Amino acid sequence: MTKRIEDLKITENTRLNKDIFILGLSGNSSLPEMRPGQFAQIKVEGSPGTFLRRPFSIHDVDYERNTFRLLIQIAGDGTETLSKLRKGDTLNLIYPLGNSFSVPEKNKRILLAGGGCGVAPLLFLAKYLKSHGLNADILLGYRNSERIIESGEFSAIGNVFIATEDGSEGEKGLLTDHPLLKKESFDVIYCCGPVTMMKTVAVYCRKRNISCEVSLENLMGCGIGACLCCVVETTEGNMLTCTDGPVFNINVLKW
Amino acid sequence: MVNLGFSIGDLRFKNPVLTASGTFGYGSEFDDFLDVSLLGGIILKGTTLEPREGNAYPRMAETPSGMLNSVGLQNKGIEFFEKNIYPRVSSYNTNVIVNINGNHIDDYVGLAERISRLDKIPAIELNISCPNVKMGGMAFGTNLGATRDVTRAVRAVYPKKLIVKLSPNVTDIVSFAQAAEEEGADSISLINTLLGMAIDTGSMKPALSTITGGLSGPAVKPVALRMVWQVARSVRIPVIGIGGIMNTRDAVEFFLAGASAVQIGTASFIDPGVSLKIVGGISDYLSSKGFSDIKEIIGIINRQGTGKS
Ligand SMILES: Cc1cc2nc3c(=O)[nH]c(=O)nc-3n(C[C@H](O)[C@H](O)[C@H](O)COP(=O)(O)OP(=O)(O)OC[C@H]3O[C@@H](n4cnc5c(N)ncnc54)[C@H](O)[C@@H]3O)c2cc1C
Ligand SMILES: Cc1cc2nc3c(=O)[nH]c(=O)nc-3n(C[C@H](O)[C@H](O)[C@H](O)COP(=O)(O)O)c2cc1C
Numbered sequence: 001m002t003k004r005i006e007d008l009k010i011t012e013n014t015r016l017n018k019d020i021f022i023l024g025l026s027g028n029s030s031l032p033e034m035r036p037g038q039f040a041q042i043k044v045e046g047s048p049g050t051f052l053r054r055p056f057s058i059h060d061v062d063y064e065r066n067t068f069r070l071l072i073q074i075a076g077d078g079t080e081t082l083s084k085l086r087k088g089d090t091l092n093l094i095y096p097l098g099n100s101f102s103v104p105e106k107n108k109r110i111l112l113a114g115g116g117c118g119v120a121p122l123l124f125l126a127k128y129l130k131s132h133g134l135n136a137d138i139l140l141g142y143r144n145s146e147r148i149i150e151s152g153e154f155s156a157i158g159n160v161f162i163a164t165e166d167g168s169e170g171e172k173g174l175l176t177d178h179p180l181l182k183k184e185s186f187d188v189i190y191c192c193g194p195v196t197m198m199k200t201v202a203v204y205c206r207k208r209n210i211s212c213e214v215s216l217e218n219l220m221g222c223g224i225g226a227c228l229c230c231v232v233e234t235t236e237g238n239m240l241t242c243t244d245g246p247v248f249n250i251n252v253l254k255w
Numbered sequence: 256m257v258n259l260g261f262s263i264g265d266l267r268f269k270n271p272v273l274t275a276s277g278t279f280g281y282g283s284e285f286d287d288f289l290d291v292s293l294l295g296g297i298i299l300k301g302t303t304l305e306p307r308e309g310n311a312y313p314r315m316a317e318t319p320s321g322m323l324n325s326v327g328l329q330n331k332g333i334e335f336f337e338k339n340i341y342p343r344v345s346s347y348n349t350n351v352i353v354n355i356n357g358n359h360i361d362d363y364v365g366l367a368e369r370i371s372r373l374d375k376i377p378a379i380e381l382n383i384s385c386p387n388v389k390m391g392g393m394a395f396g397t398n399l400g401a402t403r404d405v406t407r408a409v410r411a412v413y414p415k416k417l418i419v420k421l422s423p424n425v426t427d428i429v430s431f432a433q434a435a436e437e438e439g440a441d442s443i444s445l446i447n448t449l450l451g452m453a454i455d456t457g458s459m460k461p462a463l464s465t466i467t468g469g470l471s472g473p474a475v476k477p478v479a480l481r482m483v484w485q486v487a488r489s490v491r492i493p494v495i496g497i498g499g500i501m502n503t504r505d506a507v508e509f510f511l512a513g514a515s516a517v518q519i520g521t522a523s524f525i526d527p528g529v530s531l532k533i534v535g536g537i538s539d540y541l542s543s544k545g546f547s548d549i550k551e552i553i554g555i556i557n558r559q560g561t562g563k564s
């Protein structure tokens with residue numbers, strides 16, 4: 001897939017909660033084909049402390065309207081600056097980058113598990129699987145109900161289960177404690193979120209021989225395989241999160 | 256038409272913009288963003304005799320106007336290079352240069368001998384300035400005797416063009432440049448990264464797994480420019496300026512200070528097409544100033560009076 005560097009127009013900037021917002025982007029030429037799991041490297045203008053680009057997963061794509069969306073959590077200066085963008089502003093992106101989640105065979109029981117802003121790539125994935133005739137259950141974990149990232153879009157696609165650490169919505173506890181994981185037997189789990197959560201899910205999957213793919217968020221210098229800064233140790237030696245990943249099957253990770 | 260060409264001895268470069276080792280992969284990472292063959296040359300990522308896994312993650316930390324890295328020369332070794340990379344890079348219609356690294360003088364010599372047999376590699380860049388390896392690297396580039404020894408040893412076995420890449424982590428950069436020139440270097444490139452560090456106050460730990468790393472980007476440019484100026488007026492061989500070049504203006508500063516060519520490093524991470532834009536930019540700059548050849552501006556500041564009394 002060819003990568004592009006392009007100025008795109010902001011079509012929306014919607015606050016979902018205190019720290020999380022959605023940026024809509026539209027291309028002047030038609031969008032390249034994108035796959036769930038892939039990401040974009042964004043140049044942050046107007047933030048002197050932000051020198052390198054910032055990576056964000058593709059959250060949702062609408063080829064008909066020629067738009068796509070990113071779901072971003074404010075984590076520091078770069079994301080803070082992005083949160084202030086307005087409709088009509090331009091943003092420079094390098095995209096689409098990285099590999100993507102695999103598509104399982106028909107009749108597999110699929111779970112998408114997302115923690116915090118790790119839900120970002122999962123909406124695109126859920127829609128993509130649906131378009132391939134595959135249904136997935138969706139399990140989302142948050143710290144509390146205030147942190148919940150609008151789940152209406154997910155519930156339009158599949159059954160949504162929620163866990164909050166304080167029990168303010170859904171099941172109380174960590175995502176990995178959710179009864180769904182005890183009750184159901186899944187064949188495939190796709191996971192994105194904090195590393196500790198992904199590691200717990202990986203252990204769960206290993207025990208039960210469930211195929212599991214996780215999306216990693218290593219620090220990136222370039223996003224295109226040139227700097228070798230984003231390495232992850234694997235059973236096949238060092239791999240690059242930006243080009244060999246960000247999606248990895250847990251079988252190759254040394255977790 | 257403006258003439259942008261430059262040469263190291265009889266090796267011609269179509270323009271004076273090259274890409275810096277470790278920041279441009281093997282070129283193909285950039286094929287979607289620019290036509291690599293239109294650059295003056297590319298310096299491939301640091302190569303060693305044996306494969307190296309490099310240092311543990313995290314290997315990168317952003318710092319004000321720059322970044323620290325401690326990649327530690329991750330590469331698959333010379334044999335993999337000869338078999339898998341060389342056939343691919345030889346199709347680029349520009350000068351493809353290999354950056355060589357070692358723990359011992361013998362490593363550098365072994366690499367130079369093997370690379371001298373590769374027809375399409377007209378030059379090597381001797382990296383005696385990597386701050387991210389325990390042995391070798393910067394240990395050569397910060398010791399005058401070692402700089403002489405390694406340059407002499409490689410010169411003895413390598414008949415093509417030898418570029419020696421200097422470390423800025425020394426007090427008297429000129430003496431290192433002169434030592435390399437005396438031992439037979441055909442060109443000097445500088446600077447490699449400046450040794451630095453950063454600490455994460457949240458976790459109270461160093462930002463890099465190696466604690467210290469190499470600083471690059473605009474933060475190092477004034478230091479790089481000063482060193483290039485000092486070296487260019489003290490040696491007769493061409494000097495290649497490196498360090499924090501983000502755009503045409505930065506590149507032109509290096510020419511005015513005496514560099515015959517420049518390398519673009521960290522800037523390619525932010526704009527992977529920037530090196531080619533700088534080629535066009537230099538041409539426009541020269542035309543706008545009424546020059547027809549880049550040579551006319553190289554080291555021009557030395558021909559004017561200085562403000563110092
Ligand atoms: C492939 C990939 C996909 C990603 N997708 C998304 C996404 O869809 N939505 C989203 O909100 N975030 C995503 N991230 C994380 C996002 O890139 C970082 O949060 C962002 O770069 C922080 O920038 P900043 O300038 O605001 O913060 P900084 O000031 O750079 O850092 C603030 C804090 O965030 C931490 N941080 C910085 N970079 C990262 C990183 N790459 N991963 C984790 N923590 C980091 C720092 O350690 C620091 O503690 C993704 C990261 C990767 C590598
Ligand atoms: C991630 C990274 C990897 C590098 N690897 C090498 C290397 O393998 N060999 C080398 O001689 N220099 C290496 N360098 C140094 C650059 O070639 C260059 O000298 C330095 O970054 C300063 O230029 P810049 O500020 O334009 O990046 C590396 C720099 C970076 C940022």
Ligand code: FES
Pocket residue numbers: 219220221222223224225226227228229230231240241242243
């Ligand atoms: S971020 Fe540069 S190689 Fe992955």
